[in-house]
Amino acid sequence: MPNDPVCGAILDEKTSKFKITYDGETYYFCSLTCKKRFKRHPMKFIK
Ligand SMILES: [Zn+2]
Numbered sequence: 363m364p365n366d367p368v369c370g371a372i373l374d375e376k377t378s379k380f381k382i383t384y385d386g387e388t389y390y391f392c393s394l395t396c397k398k399r400f401k402r403h404p405m406k407f408i409k
Pocket residue numbers: 366368369370371391392393396
């Protein structure tokens with residue numbers, strides 16, 4: 363199961379409405395807030 367790279371929440375890829383494809387990888391988010399934070403500074407959240 364994917365987890366939100368911003369806040370660490372465990373998510374379900376089937377029901378998650380907030381996702382983004384960055385550098386060939388798909389990332390899922392619990393909320394629009396987390397998605398926006400990721401978009402602003404992706405490198406901060408990618409390991
Ligand atoms: Zn989150």
